[in-house]
Amino acid sequence: MDTVQIFDTTLRDGEQSPGFSMNREETLRLAYQIVELGADVLEAGFPIASPGDLEATRAVAAEIKGCRVAALARAVQADVDAALKGLEPAAKPRLHLFLATSDLHLKYKLRATREEAFDRIVKMIRFGKARCEEVEFSAEDASRTDIDFLCQVVNGAAEAGATIINLPDTVGYSTPAEYAEMFRTVRARLGNHPEVVLSAHCHDDLGLAVANSLAAIEAGVRQIECTINGIGERAGNASLEELIVALHVRQNHYRVETHINLEKLYPASRLLSQITGIGVPPNKAVVGANAFAHEAGIHQDGILKNPLTYEIIVPEKVGVPARKLVLGKHSGRNAFRARLAELGYDTTDSELGECYRMAMSRADSGKEIRDRDLIDIIHRVRRQAPAPAAAGSGDATH
């Protein structure tokens, strides 16, 4: 089975988004977590952006030995010099060069012709390749680039020495079918360069970043750039955890593997939230608080009989401590009985009936029934009930 390389850009594209700046110590804590997660490449920063970014990149490059460390640079001399400086202490460095290739960016942002852009790309890749063992080139706004020019750029980049060529959907505009088609065309028109790994980098402006990344894999892409919790510019990047779980759960469809350690997905998500103080929405796939929570009675009943009825992956597999049967107004008696038993109370049918009635009147006012509410209710029910004839409460621990 083919392996898809995971390029984690939480510390670069992710850190670039508002509210996600990290200091040196936080950057290193997260970098170690990314290594534990099993990412193949860790993008540490964009050293030309600020002295702090350069320093953080150098610190990560010096400390992290467990995976390849990348630093970003535009195809501009000063950027490349800064990135190479940041990568100096790295055991396995990768220089990540980029330049926009769409006519829109060339005309309004770079004020350059296609020929000028092409020459800059080739020149800076050659320069970088002479100084760094591995060079990646990204054609910024690739998904809106004229396909003939894009193929010309990809061939030029490969000839100049880039062995990873990334074609980003920079503004999250593409659809899965279009994005896959772009990669198929580029691969078909790439000369004899079996060494070149094509890479996808998707933004989530239309909520399609993960879908586009998966479509790219189906089209033969073997590196995906993504971030923990899907953080990144604007609406963010493809969410690493969603991508990995999709590849795992639907391995029968995608037929690829990664080096990611699934049990570390939730701890990594939590660490990022802890460091930045920004949580994930409760309904977020895989790592959201409700991702493994069940409230509806029919669902809870199914889960108690066999978790596969309503879960496509067990929570422990992705490092979530346990599924949650949320007790609320949609819950059924079986869920109440199970939770009470977990809390050490084996209930008779009449105790359960009374507990359920009292809990429902609380839940009807829109409140969740927490464990302490349930304990309070069962104690009230038992205080009201006539004392049993024989000694013993009939439950395990109370």
Ligand code: KIV
């Ligand atoms: O979104 C993008 O195009 C990027 C590149 C710099 C890789 O982040």
Ligand code: ZN
């Ligand atoms: Zn990006």
